[in-house]
Amino acid sequence: MGSYFLESEIAFDADGRLIDAGYHDADTKAFEPRDLRGVFGTFATGVTVVSAMSVSGEVSGATANSFTSVSLDPPLVLVCFARDSRTLSAMRNSGRFAIQILAKGQEDVAWHFAGRPMTDGAPVLSGETERGVPCLEDALCVVDCDLSQVLPGGDHRIVLGEVKGFQMSQTHVEPLVFHRGKFGDFQGNES
Ligand SMILES: Cc1cc2nc3c(=O)[nH]c(=O)nc-3n(C[C@H](O)[C@H](O)[C@H](O)COP(=O)(O)O)c2cc1C
Structure with missing residues (x-):
């Protein structure tokens, strides 16, 4: 089983819910540090x-x-x-x-x-x-x-x-x- 990382821009709906999870296998797609920062930021x-x-x-x-x-x-x-x-x-x-x-x-x-x-x-x-x-x-x-x-x-x-x-x-x-x-x-x- 591979590791999964967020690849695309993070999107939230009007209520602040995550609507674009954009998961891709880390082996085939790199991710942007900016996106990763967004993931870290969801941790209050x-x-x-x-x-x-x-x-x-x-x-x-x-x-x-x-x-x-x-x-x-x-x-x-x-x-x-x-x-x-x-x-x-x-x-x-x-x-x-x-x-x-x-x-x-x-x-x-x-x-x-x-x-x-x-x-x-x-x-x-x-x-x-x-x-x-x-x-x-x-x-x-x-x-x-x-x-x-x-x-x-x-x-x-x-x-x-x-x-x-x-x-x-x-x-x-x-x-x-x-x-x-x-x-x-x-x-x-x-x-
Ligand atoms: C809410 C918040 C949390 C932060 N947490 C960290 C952190 O955990 N580690 C870190 O190196 N910088 C963190 N920063 C950035 C530092 O506060 C900032 O780079 C600071 O200017 C470093 O000062 P210094 O170089 O005088 O130590 C955070 C900034 C904010 C606004």
């Missing part, structure tokens, strides 16, 4: 900002939805980063990073750390975890990690982090959600 995720400070004191942060919980014992998480990410460099350099899970309504923060800086009242990584990693003052959760392993993953790197501590917000309850290139909430409302 939460949104995080990953932050780190290099040994020389340079603070960086990047929005990432590749966050996954891996193991409770030992406590491990993973996040995938583009090979040339500045935040990845700082993580590797210091061996520590913080993952902040964003709350409903924080899409401006997500855009800011995805390379679309806010012009006024820009969110800054002015907080600090107990272990001195720069973090957002306001998020649903902050997870403080030691860098455990960096594994190859094509044009990305798979970063395994060992959880050393965490904080949960007393005020935020609902997460920010990312689906098909748009932010929204858990009820499916786009924002």
Whole structure:
């Protein structure tokens, strides 16, 4: 049995249902990376900002939805980063990073750390975890990690982090959600 991949443009009907699945055998037809990105985008995720400070004191942060919980014992998480990410460099350099899970309504923060800086009242990584990693003052959760392993993953790197501590917000309850290139909430409302 062969593997099947999406070959054609992805099409959705007015209700957002997938109407053109266009499956073809991977052995006979290549597919466009753009189409594959569309497939990945159908997987709804939460949104995080990953932050780190290099040994020389340079603070960086990047929005990432590749966050996954891996193991409770030992406590491990993973996040995938583009090979040339500045935040990845700082993580590797210091061996520590913080993952902040964003709350409903924080899409401006997500855009800011995805390379679309806010012009006024820009969110800054002015907080600090107990272990001195720069973090957002306001998020649903902050997870403080030691860098455990960096594994190859094509044009990305798979970063395994060992959880050393965490904080949960007393005020935020609902997460920010990312689906098909748009932010929204858990009820499916786009924002
Ligand atoms: C919703 C969303 C999720 C993203 N997830 C990731 C991700 O998991 N890994 C990644 O490398 N880039 C991801 N990006 C893109 C980075 O946030 C963006 O390239 C950022 O500018 C990298 O910053 P840096 O080079 O300073 O680390 C995402 C962007 C958005 C808007």
